Amino acid sequence: MIPPIDASMLVHIIEIVIGGLLVGIGVHFVPVGGAPAAMAQATGVGTGTVQLAAGSGLTGLLSAGLMMNYTDSIFLVVISGAVGAMIMIDATMIVGNWVYIYGVGAPLASAKANYDPITKDSQAPYVAPGTVGQGIPTVCFVSGTIGGLLGGAGGSLIYYVLLKINGDPGLSAFFAIGIFVVNAVIASYNIQGTIEGFHDPKFKRVPRAFQVCLVASLIIAIFAVLISGGH
Amino acid sequence: MSVAAGGGAAKIDKTKLMMYGLGGGVLGIYLAHVLNEVTGTTYFSFLAGLGVIAAVVMGADATRRVCSYGIGTGVPSIGLMAMGMGLVAAMFGLSIGGVAGPIIGIAVSMGFGYFVGLLTNRIIKMNIPVMEETLMTLGGAGAIVLIGLGVMVSGVIDYRTIIGNVIDTGYIAIIFIAGSLAILHPFNANLGPDETQDRTLIHAVSAGALAMFATGLASLETIGSEGIISMIVAAIVWLVFFRRFFELVKRDSAGVKGTGLLPEGGL
Numbered sequence: 001m002i003p004p005i006d007a008s009m010l011v012h013i014i015e016i017v018i019g020g021l022l023v024g025i026g027v028h029f030v031p032v033g034g035a036p037a038a039m040a041q042a043t044g045v046g047t048g049t050v051q052l053a054a055g056s057g058l059t060g061l062l063s064a065g066l067m068m069n070y071t072d073s074i075f076l077v078v079i080s081g082a083v084g085a086m087i088m089i090d091a092t093m094i095v096g097n098w099v100y101i102y103g104v105g106a107p108l109a110s111a112k113a114n115y116d117p118i119t120k121d122s123q124a125p126y127v128a129p130g131t132v133g134q135g136i137p138t139v140c141f142v143s144g145t146i147g148g149l150l151g152g153a154g155g156s157l158i159y160y161v162l163l164k165i166n167g168d169p170g171l172s173a174f175f176a177i178g179i180f181v182v183n184a185v186i187a188s189y190n191i192q193g194t195i196e197g198f199h200d201p202k203f204k205r206v207p208r209a210f211q212v213c214l215v216a217s218l219i220i221a222i223f224a225v226l227i228s229g230g231h
Numbered sequence: 232m233s234v235a236a237g238g239g240a241a242k243i244d245k246t247k248l249m250m251y252g253l254g255g256g257v258l259g260i261y262l263a264h265v266l267n268e269v270t271g272t273t274y275f276s277f278l279a280g281l282g283v284i285a286a287v288v289m290g291a292d293a294t295r296r297v298c299s300y301g302i303g304t305g306v307p308s309i310g311l312m313a314m315g316m317g318l319v320a321a322m323f324g325l326s327i328g329g330v331a332g333p334i335i336g337i338a339v340s341m342g343f344g345y346f347v348g349l350l351t352n353r354i355i356k357m358n359i360p361v362m363e364e365t366l367m368t369l370g371g372a373g374a375i376v377l378i379g380l381g382v383m384v385s386g387v388i389d390y391r392t393i394i395g396n397v398i399d400t401g402y403i404a405i406i407f408i409a410g411s412l413a414i415l416h417p418f419n420a421n422l423g424p425d426e427t428q429d430r431t432l433i434h435a436v437s438a439g440a441l442a443m444f445a446t447g448l449a450s451l452e453t454i455g456s457e458g459i460i461s462m463i464v465a466a467i468v469w470l471v472f473f474r475r476f477f478e479l480v481k482r483d484s485a486g487v488k489g490t491g492l493l494p495e496g497g498l
Contacts, residue, residue: 034304034305035305048304048305048307048308049304049308050304050305050307050308050311050312051307054311168394168398168399170398170399170401170403171322171394171398174318174398174403174404174407175318175319175322177315177318177407178314178315178316178318178319179315179319180315181311181312181314181315182312182315182316182319182347185304185308185309185311185312185315186347186350186351186355188304188308189302189303189304189308189351189355189357190355192303192304193302193303193304193305194303205355208354208355208356209355211350211354212347212350212351212354212355215346215350216343216346216347216350219343219346220319220343223319223320223323223339224319224323226323226326226327227322227323227326227327228326
């Protein structure tokens with residue numbers, strides 16, 4: 001049964017699109033190194049974009065869902081989701097760094113910048129020959145935290161809006177995951193699987209992902225707002 | 232075709248696989264629904280699972296074709312994306328379409344996949360010639376897998392029943408991850424210069440059977456002991472096809488030898 005179309009639906013569509021865009025842009029901030037990073041031969045966390053995005057996004061959804069038990073305020077829910085995702089991605093990066101420093105014995109270094117834009121520390125002398133950096137240096141860590149903020153905020157915004165429409169937490173959460181995954185994969189195609197953070201030259205490709213995520217989220221949003229809770 | 236990760240040429244044509252996948256998937260879902268409704272039981276839910284296996288083979292072949300180009304993000308990303316697209320489209324179809332829901336969901340998912348493929352090629356400039364067509368196939372496979380496994384758990388094509396039995400119980404999580412693994416794992420496990428299409432697809436059947444088994448386990452709680460039929464059928468399919476997969480592994484490998492365990496102090 002298609003619900004009646006009204007102006008609030010338009011607002012919901014716009015909110016879902018904003019959520020999708022936040023996810024798509026957020027992925028560009030997260031330092032993803034893929035398989036080379038898992039062998040300490042590239043900067044970033046040693047796994048794929050989608051796994052990282054899914055991990056932080058799901059934690060964001062959990063904390064957003066928890067907050068929804070106590071309040072109806074969209075700001076508190078979105079902030080709670082963002083903080084949850086930031087904690088998750090930060091925990092991943094700091095434990096990863098412990099492994100790189102104490103386990104592998106590699107210095108943290110970025111291969112994309114000669115000087116860390118935040119600490120001004122020299123990077124190039126510490127990059128081992130034949131690799132493209134190791135671990136998660138300060139600039140990547142800060143960038144990853146921003147990525148968690150954007151991704152978590154986007155995911156919980158989508159969840160909040162959907163829950164308002166259909167009133168089913170399970171359906172809304174999995175819808176949010178579906179929209180989240182599509183935008184995260186589009187963004188990871190844009191960065192071709194690896195990126196160091198906002199100082200990486202690949203970061204300049206954000207506008208391309210912005211366009212694709214905008215259109216893709218818009219289409220999904222139109223379908224998503226038409227779905228009723230079935231209760 | 233530039234082959235980065237995939238191996239030999241395809242022995243089975245993609246159009247044929249797509250026909251079998253879409254046809255088998257839709258047929259399985261509707262047969263399960265109609266037979267369950269007519270007989271007033273849930274004994275036939277396993278047919279939806281067999282439809283899912285057909286769709287998984289179609290999806291695994293699409294994964295194989297697109298990932299042969301080296302998409303740079305790892306094979307899992309595309310399987311998860313297929314399920315993401317499939318989830319939204321499947322629930323939309325079931326929500327507005329009633330019994331016609333699966334068809335609407337599959338069509339919407341395929342259209343969306345084609346569109347995303349078009350955008351990634353045109354704007355992100357992935358320049359993978361099969362992107363549109365494979366994402367379309369993957370979207371269809373994702374939708375069939377979700378609807379089919381959902382019908383296995385709920386017994387009928389009915390939005391309210393599916394919401395109550397699949398979503399609110401949380402079984403959607405099992406369906407989501409087991410379904411996407413069935414689509415992405417076969418090529419992820421077999422890729423390499425010696426990859427052959429028949430081995431990957433046989434592996435896809437056994438991976439699909441495992442997803443069916445897990446869902447059958449979940450359906451014990453929703454449709455009752457009839458769910459055991461799904462589990463038995465899935466176990467038989469898995470046994471048969473995993474044996475065939477192992478035979479193909481032996482065929483394609485230079486040699487298979489048992490080395491025994493490491494000797495004492497061998498580390």
